[in-house]
Amino acid sequence: MARESNKDPETLRDRLVEAALEILSAEGIEGLTLRSVARRVGVSHGAPARHFRSLSDLRAEVAAVGYRSLSESIEKACAQIPAEPSPDGPLEGGPFPRLPAAGRAYLDCALANPGLFALMFRPGDLDFENASLARDSQSAFNQLHEQVRIAQSAGWKPTHPSRLVAGALWASIHGLATLWVQGAYQGVNPNVSIDEAVATSFALSAPDPVSLTDKENEHE
Amino acid sequence: MARESNKDPETLRDRLVEAALEILSAEGIEGLTLRSVARRVGVSHGAPARHFRSLSDLRAEVAAVGYRSLSESIEKACAQIPAEPSPDGPLEGGPFPRLPAAGRAYLDCALANPGLFALMFRPGDLDFENASLARDSQSAFNQLHEQVRIAQSAGWKPTHPSRLVAGALWASIHGLATLWVQGAYQGVNPNVSIDEAVATSFALSAPDPVSLTDKENEHE
């Protein structure tokens, strides 16, 4: 969505958001200030005020870019898995592996840019009562929700409301991403790889294709 | 552990930590500064430097208090449930309900003091490579880990490493607490109560006493 450096006459507003993303990636969330953004772009410290009412306003804008990017990553990850279950069984395709794929994409986004992820979800930084922010963050959730609905229509946890199931899965993977990014998980559970951690989360809460089909292929 | 206002000749260090907790509770994490703490205690702005090398140092100390309080709450919640399964079935007592109880206690701590919870787990604020901090945060996790071991010894997910299962459960409840405290969950999933949300999380990932015993009492 965010076409980058296509058009040369980029507006200052766009350049400020771009600079903010670069700062988040390079220095983390602590380095993101209105003045550092202005410095990076090469304008005076008061210039950003023409485009963002406050620092919170800039943060919300950058977070929105992050939400869109997250949503696209999840969509792409799901699309790489065939929509129809493959003849080799549900492990190879279909709706069930799409849920772990979506979760893995979520996690990869957080690990790839911890600063941006922190900005998007750090308590106290953003005001989720802001309507625009709520709308932007909704899209990624809807991706997950859609996959949950498909899995439920195929027989997984069909009696639980899909929105609640999607919320629980989101919380599960989000919690792991948060704890991992800040090092809290590694602090209490050292020598565990992120792959092992996420696999265990999936094993506990995501639909298990094997158990769903264990009447057909019990020993696989 | 933190005996409050027992001894009158409290040290300034203790009073600073106490003031920091009050500020977190009243104004949230944004209001916590070295100077605001000094003001509340009634000392000069430079006084805290005698007891804390930096603002991060004060934050770590306050977070440690939060970890201890969290650990005690979990312990207390578990202790209220009989250790031996009751004759009415596993729902009424024994190790399995202790896991949801621990999770619920964790969540209640976050909801009761969002500012302190944010301080304890906000990415970028704390350095979990700090040995003391890691040790303090370990205790609450160990509570959960112990309950997982008990549940596993009773037959729940016995093949998964207990540390990984405990980590996954922690991530699940921690994610819900984080998303709820900052309003992100409500933003995408309005009109859902925290009770419904947490019940769904438990239904997905926590051990289900009913399914474990459904050979005896299938329709309950």
Added chain:
DNA sequence: GAAATCCAGTTGACAGTGTCTACAAGGTTC
């Protein structure tokens, strides 16, 4: 007992921050 030392808190300074106001330059509109 006097002197030296140390500790805890004060005070002032500095650079950095967000935000506000006044201002200037350039384009647009009537």
Added chain:
DNA sequence: GAACCTTGTAGACACTGTCAACTGGATTTC
């Protein structure tokens, strides 16, 4: 051409963390 609006500049203000110099009192040492 004049009025106006937009956009960026420049300076000020209050706030922050951090540092160094200082002060007063308690403690230690001779």
